[in-house]
Every structure is written in C-alpha cells, then in structure tokens.
Amino acid sequence: MQNRLSSKAKAIFKPTLFCLVFTSLFVVLSFFKNFLPSSAERLSHGIIGTLAAFVATWLFLTFDKKKFSAIELYFDRKTIIRFLVGVLVGVSIMGLLAxxxxxxxxxGIKLNQNSNIWYFLVGTTPLIPLAFMEELGFRAYPLQILKDKTSIRLSIVITSILFALYHIVNGWTIASSFLGPAVWGLIFGIAAIYSKGIAMPTGIHYAANLTTSAFGAKDNPTSIWTITPTDTVTTTFHGMDLTIILPSIAILVLGLLTMEVYLRRKSITNNSLA
Structure with a gap:
C-alpha cells in the first residue's frame, strides 16, 4: 500500500513541476509585454503564454527523450475540425447554462443595440491564443503523463486542481478558481482524453470565454447581449450568488457524469476486445 502511494506521489511530482516551470517561464517572459502596445495586452499575453508552454513542454520532453507526438501534440488535417467541434460543444454548454x-x-437578456459583430469578433480574437496556452500548459504534457502513470480519472482531477492553483497564483480568489477553472478543467480534460489532443478542449475553452465576453454593458460595443434585471429577479440564495453557483454546479455534474460514462464505455470496449 505504501509503495503504491509512493509511486503515485512520484507520478504527480513531474506534472506539478511542469506547471511550476511553465508558470515561472510565463512570469519571466511577461516582462517583454512592457515593450509591446498596451492595446494588444491580451494578444501578447496569449502569445507569450503559448511560448512559455511550448518551451516548458520541449524541456520536459527532451529530458524524457520523447517526441511531441508522444503526448498527442501534433497538427494534422483533423485538428481544425476538432477545434470547431469543440467550439460548437462550448457554445452549446454555455447556451444551456445561460x-x-x-x-x-x-x-433576462436583450440584444445590445450598440453592438458591432465585426468589432466583437476582432476584439475577442486574442481569446484563441489565451485558451490554447492554458490547454497546452495543462492538458498536454501534464495530463498525458499523469494518464500513463496513474489513471484517466485521477489525471483529469489533478490537472483540474493544478489549473485552479495556477489561477490563484495569477490573482484569482480561491473560491473563483475552484468554482470556475477547476470545474471547467474536468470538461477540458475529458475532451482532451476523448479526442486524443488539445484541439477540441481549446475550442471548448475558447467558446466558453467567447460566450462570456458576449455579455456586458449596453455601452460596450464588444458585448452582444446585456443583462436586464426584472421585478422578480432573485440572484442570491442564502448569501450565495446564483449566477456563479448554479453554472459551477452544473459544469461539475456534467464533467463528472461525462467522465464516468466515458470510462464505463471504455471499460466495456476493453472487456469485449479481451
């Protein structure tokens, strides 16, 4: 029993170290944002973060004497399709949550009369590299290494926790980090395992951020919809913000159910082949 725990602890150590290296590189490289236009802050943030994630991945794969393909990290003709499928899945989930x-x-919500769809799409383009850098940082090397050394279930849960801790380091509160990134990490993780790569979870991640950005103030041209409180609005329950708690619970349940259904079907398939 003790040897098993020791083996799992060693398996968790390397992905955790990877996330620390990735975050540290990101912090160091972010210094160069001072030389870039402030108007392109989000875009430069995503590009620098992607560079940090690639460097960290290359370092660890070099140490392991493995290629990028060993962690399902490569581009093929289905990559764009997987990304677009992820976008559709993400938009669907966010639509149901809303x-x-x-x-x-x-x-209630209503169309923002001051919105400009072209301005919205251009203004939210940086969300693509922002989503990609985080999927590269958490659902590529860490997830694949953990999956091979432990189990699919544990690898998804651990990378989701690491994802939350990363956001805490970046200034998020503990509650917002675990109610947001951690529960979404379950969805991203199972999508990465299912699709054998990060294209699909990147699409889901991008769609989630894109849909969130579509809501805003009526004087904001980058928002498509505005929230309209009604006379019967009830956004709190015993001090809890229902607009945050309800989506978090729904994503948590969806993530856990999807993961268990996938694992059960995988087990049935393996038993049939055996």
Whole structure:
C-alpha cells in the first residue's frame, strides 16, 4: 500500500513541476509585454503564454527523450475540425447554462443595440491564443503523463486542481478558481482524453470565454447581449450568488457524469476486445 502511494506521489511530482516551470517561464517572459502596445495586452499575453508552454513542454520532453507526438501534440488535417467541434460543444454548454440561470433567477437578456459583430469578433480574437496556452500548459504534457502513470480519472482531477492553483497564483480568489477553472478543467480534460489532443478542449475553452465576453454593458460595443434585471429577479440564495453557483454546479455534474460514462464505455470496449 505504501509503495503504491509512493509511486503515485512520484507520478504527480513531474506534472506539478511542469506547471511550476511553465508558470515561472510565463512570469519571466511577461516582462517583454512592457515593450509591446498596451492595446494588444491580451494578444501578447496569449502569445507569450503559448511560448512559455511550448518551451516548458520541449524541456520536459527532451529530458524524457520523447517526441511531441508522444503526448498527442501534433497538427494534422483533423485538428481544425476538432477545434470547431469543440467550439460548437462550448457554445452549446454555455447556451444551456445561460438559459438555466435565466430560468432560476428570472434574469433576462436583450440584444445590445450598440453592438458591432465585426468589432466583437476582432476584439475577442486574442481569446484563441489565451485558451490554447492554458490547454497546452495543462492538458498536454501534464495530463498525458499523469494518464500513463496513474489513471484517466485521477489525471483529469489533478490537472483540474493544478489549473485552479495556477489561477490563484495569477490573482484569482480561491473560491473563483475552484468554482470556475477547476470545474471547467474536468470538461477540458475529458475532451482532451476523448479526442486524443488539445484541439477540441481549446475550442471548448475558447467558446466558453467567447460566450462570456458576449455579455456586458449596453455601452460596450464588444458585448452582444446585456443583462436586464426584472421585478422578480432573485440572484442570491442564502448569501450565495446564483449566477456563479448554479453554472459551477452544473459544469461539475456534467464533467463528472461525462467522465464516468466515458470510462464505463471504455471499460466495456476493453472487456469485449479481451
């Protein structure tokens, strides 16, 4: 029993070290943002983060004497398709979440008359490298190494926790990090395992951020919809913000159910082949 725990601890150490190296490189390289236009802050943030994730991945793969393909990191003709499928999945999930929040809190939404769809799409383009850098940093090397050394379930849970800790280091609160990135990490993780790569989780990640950005103030041209409180609005319950708690619970349940269904089907398939 003790040897098994020791083996798992060693397996967890390297992916954790990877995330520390990635975050440290990101912090160091972020110094160069001072030489870039402030108007391109989000884009430069994503590009620098992607560079940091690639460097960290290259360092660890070199140490392991492995190629990028060993962690399902390569580009082929299906990569774009997987990304677009991920975008559709992400938009669908966010649409259902928005509908659920509106139903349970009586909050309404309406089209922002000052919105400009072209301005919105251009303004949110940096969300693609921002999503890609985090999927590269958490659902490529760390997830694949953990999956091979432990199990699919444990690898997804651990990388989701590491994802939350990364956001805490970046200034997020503990609650927001575990109610947001951690639960979404379950969705991203199972998508990466299922699709054998990070194209699909990157698409889901991008779509989630894109849909969130579509909501804003009516004087904001980058927002497509504005939230309209009604006379019967109930956004709190015993001091809890339902607009945050309800989506988090829904994503947590969806992530856990999807993971267990996938693992059960995989087990059935393996038993049939055996």
């Amino acid at each position: 509908a659920g929040v509106m139903y349970f809190t009586n909050v």
